[in-house]
Amino acid sequence: MKEKTILVKQNPILKVVILGNSNVGKSCLMNRFVSNSFSEQTLHTLGVEFLQKDLDVNGIIYTLQIWDTAGQERFRTLRTPFYRGTDICLLTFAVDDVQSFKTIESWKKEFLQYSRTTDVNFPFVVVATKVDLQDRVVSKDEADKWCSEYLSAPYVETSSKTDMNIETAFTLAVEVWASTERPPELKLSHTNLVKLSRPINGSAACPTAEIVSPKCC
């Protein structure tokens, strides 16, 4: 395992934010993707800034950092420390909640405003959640059409409960990001930039799964 660590190059790290109204299932989406778990009663895990997971997309292994909104979306109080340096933005809505669908566009605006990105091709992906539910009120055709016409963003339907399209959604997001051929925001080199500590960049050669494996002691 030691040799492997030396051989593995640092993966590209992409910061992913998941936006959308409260209760659309952002945390479920994240938890299903990162730890393949699902709970009907999602609890807000205190102290979690973001979760990391490696994802193989077309032969390249990316480390995705998925940032938790920490409940700040409830009163729309997310600001720059959350948005800065984002590479990919997932806009989410629940198919049983019309309001959450209607606010997608304002989340996109909010993102553009506070992330201060001036990039017209910034990678957004719209993710519908809870498609396992019977009482859906936003139809697939309607959402798909609207996303391509008004947001020019790809659209994907998911269910964290049944693990439908979860990895597909993140893979799609990375593909959209890769198609715009940009360097990961975090890796832009700034001369003389002082980072008081670098807790997040250094550990990619030693994936999380290995650190937490219980056999190390």
Added chain:
Amino acid sequence: MPSMTESIVAAAASRIGKRVLHLDRNDYYGGMWASFTFEALQKWLDECRNGKTNDFVKTSSPLVQDTEKSITIGNQFSTVFNIEEKWFIPEKLPSVGNLLSAKNTQTEDSPKESKDGLTETEATLKQNDKLWCQAKIKTMGRKFNLDLAPKLLFSRGTLVELLISSNISRYAEFRCVNRILTWQSNKLETVPCSRADVFATKNVGLIEKRQLMQLLTLCVEYKPESGEFKGFEDKTLKQYLESKSLTENLMHYVLYAIAMSNDTTPCMVGVERTQRFLSSLGRYGNTPFLWPMYGTGELPQCFCRLCAVFGGVYHLKRAADSVIVANNECKAILSDGSRLDCDHLVMGVADAPPEFLGSVPKAGLSRGIFIIDRSISTTDKESLTLLQFPIKGKEPITVIEAGPSTHVCPPGLYLLHMTTKQIDNAVNDLKPAVDALLHSEYADGTTIRINTDTQSTQTSKEGDSSASSGESNILNESLKPQILYALYFNCPETSEYDLSQNVPSNVYLCSGPDLAVDYEFAVKQAKSIFSKMYPDSEFLPRAPDPEELSLEVDEAAGPPFQSSEEPKEE
């Protein structure tokens, strides 16, 4: 309007598991410590000029019991006053055609074709990039981060140590201030502050260098028992420096730039400041200071984010209307028709009801924000500069200049911040530094004063041929940055005001921005408030990194987030 101190307290309380509710009437974080885009600054100014809308509050609400008293939250000190805003450039640039004819009338003897082989139109268009108008600034408005309270961090100061020890540093990035300037004999000079600088500088002679090194070493190694400063305990730093028979040059460097003092600073205070300055040298760069990328408004937000990550609830655009008090204790606050019970209430002095303040705080800050077209002292690389502009017999004017690489302004421009103690009003208080450093005539937008790239390529403005042969001691007027936009205002400064005298036992008032160039005051105040609230708890222990948490992701579960209906007001 929770600001820096409140945000730190909130993060610290949330970190140890307390439930924190953070209300802010504004739709941005940081109150008087915020950074704004150009557009947001205009909106803020409008609000300041028109006064905040004070909603009607019912005091005899059924939410208040008979034994309780409802005290309306005030904002009489929150006002920013003496606002002066001025443009020095036209609203729009003339079209290229007009510009050409304007140029032709001005430049009688200039050759038709320019030296780069460009046609005159092309050259004019190229020059146009360096001509500024209001519309151009406004279209780039989002590239500005204009700080209301610009401050620097000492590299080994309490805020840097706190950011590292709490792991909040992961939200912020910094740049080193790479030069410290001083104003002496009517010109700007770079102050040598590190050992290497002292040896490299051409501004002081060999004997002076030795003297300076000796003096700085004395200050660094000073211990109370050493006796070096015996007899100067009740004298000024200046008197001490005079006793060492330093040259005027050295004295100026040490007194104003390194000790960050003035003629009346007591000797031992000056020595302490010198120590602090020197001990922060070399940690991240060749000056003791750091400046946050995107401006200082980032910092309160970093603490707010940590607070939220640990369960704090944030509500912007929602004000607390009144405080419910019984038996000298705050029981709850009223906000938007709801009663929110709390154990502790932390609030800014600007929001404090008049009853909570013994008297009206009198001290104030004079602030100036200038968008300028070049650095006050151009070099081939972009600089991040601190200048303590000395004013005889008064507090110096603190000047911070930051450029596009810190993301506070678009390329081609610089931001200049000035801060000093209010004596008269911001315009008059800052006038000495503005007159000395900046060109504040109206620029018509048709001529470029000089090449803005480097000093070495300077050319004199047409019709101003005397400028290049001007007296060498006087900063060449044509080299000074042109002010494009200036904003002056005054705001209260309550750092020396006793904020605990008249408040209920569980209410803690926080000062707004203070005069000092650093964050020491805000951090100390936050620590002291926290230790009063939770005497036995650790102040901002290190937040875990995601890797450290991964193991527990499946199992670890906090309390249900939705149930926070009985919050602590922050």
